[in-house]
Amino acid sequence: LNRELNKLRIEVMNAFRVPDHRLYNKYKRYWRLFLMPRESLSSWDYQPFKLFDWLTNTGGILDYLLDKNPLLKETYNLIHNLRESLQENDSEAFKAQLAQSKLVKLPSGLRRVLRTFIKLQSYIGHTF
Secondary structure: OHHHHHHHHHHHHHHOOOOOHHHHHHHHHOOHHHHOOHHHOOOOOOEEOOOOOOEEOHHHHHHHHHHOOHHHHHHHHHHHHHHHHHHOOOHHHHHHHHHHHOOOOOOHHHHHHHHHHHHOHHHHHOOO
16 A cells, blocks of 8 residues: 555656646655654644745645645545554444445556455455
8 A cells, every 4th residue: 555655646746846846845855744644643733844934744744745636635545544444453444445445536556456455355354
């Protein structure tokens, strides 16, 4: 899941390389925020960050970057929902997220990963 999220982030980042170099630098510098769990992102501690002209926090930076590309935002939400359901051992939420993923437009690499999860769902269910 992390690899596919990173691939999509790099595609989006490279799309901004020429038209908006500042945004490209923000995607490049704050790549780790995409992989961090949502609970560990700060949303109340405002401070100055490089490349931002205003006081913000890590949650605000991630929201800003996700708002620039709807496909990246949808993919991010799906991946983190799947990850949370795995960490909480919630098999029903995991199955619901897999079912919901069929309705959303996603990158082909992530579709491949989700097809594998669906194919191996009975084995994954035994781990909960």
